[in-house]
Amino acid sequence: MSLGVSAEKTLQKLKDLQFTHVLMIPDSESRLLFEVLEKETSIELITPCREGESIAIAAGLWTGGSNPLIVIQNTGLMEAGDSLRGCGMGPRVPLRMMIGWRGYGGAMSNKLPIDSAYTYTEPLLNGWGIPFWHLMKDDDLEVMDKMNKTAEETSMPAAVITGYTFKE
Amino acid sequence: MIERMDMLKAIAEKRTDEVVVMTMTTTLQWPLVSKHDLDFDFLAFGMGHAADFAMGVALSQPKRKTIVFKGDGGLLMSLGSMITLSKYAPENMLIFLLENMCYEMVGGQEFSQSVNFEKIASGSGFEGGGRTGKGKIEKIDNLLELENSLPRLLTEPGPHFVIVPVQNNEELPPVNHSDHAERIVKLRTNLLKSD
Numbered sequence: 210m211s212l213g214v215s216a217e218k219t220l221q222k223l224k225d226l227q228f229t230h231v232l233m234i235p236d237s238e239s240r241l242l243f244e245v246l247e248k249e250t251s252i253e254l255i256t257p258c259r260e261g262e263s264i265a266i267a268a269g270l271w272t273g274g275s276n277p278l279i280v281i282q283n284t285g286l287m288e289a290g291d292s293l294r295g296c297g298m299g300p301r302v303p304l305r306m307m308i309g310w311r312g313y314g315g316a317m318s319n320k321l322p323i324d325s326a327y328t329y330t331e332p333l334l335n336g337w338g339i340p341f342w343h344l345m346k347d348d349d350l351e352v353m354d355k356m357n358k359t360a361e362e363t364s365m366p367a368a369v370i371t372g373y374t375f376k377e
Numbered sequence: 378m379i380e381r382m383d384m385l386k387a388i389a390e391k392r393t394d395e396v397v398v399m400t401m402t403t404t405l406q407w408p409l410v411s412k413h414d415l416d417f418d419f420l421a422f423g424m425g426h427a428a429d430f431a432m433g434v435a436l437s438q439p440k441r442k443t444i445v446f447k448g449d450g451g452l453l454m455s456l457g458s459m460i461t462l463s464k465y466a467p468e469n470m471l472i473f474l475l476e477n478m479c480y481e482m483v484g485g486q487e488f489s490q491s492v493n494f495e496k497i498a499s500g501s502g503f504e505g506g507g508r509t510g511k512g513k514i515e516k517i518d519n520l521l522e523l524e525n526s527l528p529r530l531l532t533e534p535g536p537h538f539v540i541v542p543v544q545n546n547e548e549l550p551p552v553n554h555s556d557h558a559e560r561i562v563k564l565r566t567n568l569l570k571s572d
Contacts, residue, residue, distance in 0.1 A: 230436070253436075255461075255465055256461075256464075257429070257457070257458075257461045258457025258458070258460050258461055259455070259457045261423065261425070261426060261429075261455060262426065262429045262455060262457065262458050262461055264423070264426075265422070265423050265426035265427075265429035265430045265433070266429045266430070266432055266433040266461075267433060268422070268430055268433060268561070269429065269430040269431060269432060269433020269434040269435075269436075269437070270433035270434075270436060270437050271433070271565070272430075272433065272434055272437070272561055272564055272565045272568065273433060273434040273435075273436070273437020273438045273565075273568055274437050274438070274565070274568065274569050274572065275433075275436070275437040277433075291423055291424055292423040292426055294423075295421060295422040295423035295424075295426075295557075296422050296423045296426070296430065299421070299422070299557045299558075300422065300557035300558045300560065300561040301557075301558040301561075301562075302561060364558075
């Protein structure tokens with residue numbers, strides 16, 4: 210089983226879970242997912258300028274009755290801390306997130322220097338009390354269901370983290 | 378320049394079933410003129426992101442106008458939001474930028490007095506922008522013009538970005554905000570039950 214998740218299979222999972230909007234800023238690892246979402250008409254792709262916007266827009270979408278997913282690189286997650294606190298954990302908004310784990314592949318192959326974006330990702334999520342699951346290959350896609358169900362049941366943010374570049 | 382309480386009273390008198398998202402000092406004064414199920418106090422939900430949140434609500438509730446009272450200091454905290462609003466804000470969104478050229482909530486400290494919010498909105502592509510290309514930028518600096526414009530602003534397809542230079546000579550009530558989760562669940566419940 211090759212590492213990395215198929216963008217097309219991920220899109221099908223997002224459709225199965227009935228996401229209405231995806232908030233996403235392109236990055237190198239998620240580029241293929243961005244491209245399939247651009248062509249998809251059943252899910253609206255919104256591309257903000259910075260990740261704090263993504264989270265606030267998603268909270269507004271949820272408040273109005275939509276079902277958004279935030280696709281965000283770990284670096285953007287770090288930038289968006291106040292927005293995630295204020296629009297996610299604080300008011301108990303069940304934000305669903307797919308977090309790109311920049312630096313994971315390099316760290317797993319012992320490539321130095323280790324990207325600090327890799328180092329701080331899991332501790333940051335643990336510190337915020339956000340449950341997360343690893344999404345590293347196609348067979349892992351079921352963790353999206355767990356993430357979605359947990360967010361719903363706890364009325365709190367939940368996440369999957371992707372360690373490899375999306376594949377076709 | 379408009380006295381802020383006069384502005385808020387004028388809008389409250391004309392407002393019917395629109396969502397109103399407010400932040401910073403407006404959260405202290407709007408409740409003096411409005412007690413409505415669709416009022417939403419965004420204070421402490423994320424610095425600089427009130428209009429982003431409001432855009433999410435407006436996209437989800439296309440049949441209802443969403444109004445946001447945004448502070449100018451807050452806009453500077455997330456200036457990229459102007460670009461995002463200029464591309465995605467829907468027709469049912471009305472943004473009032475309350476321009477007082479300072480961080481009033483925390484003591485009135487001035488930011489750069491050279492900032493031109495009309496040019497920022499224009500340079501962001503708001504005029505002729507938004508989701509359907511009907512974005513409009515306006516500046517309203519007297520109460521009569523505001524009162525005359527409100528019937529149009531509340532009904533005309535937008536999005537609208539309305540800059541209102543304001544001052545405040547009223548004593549501000551103390552900050553007394555309810556629980557965050559309670560606030561957002563109340564708005565969501567009221568929106569979904571009226572769908």
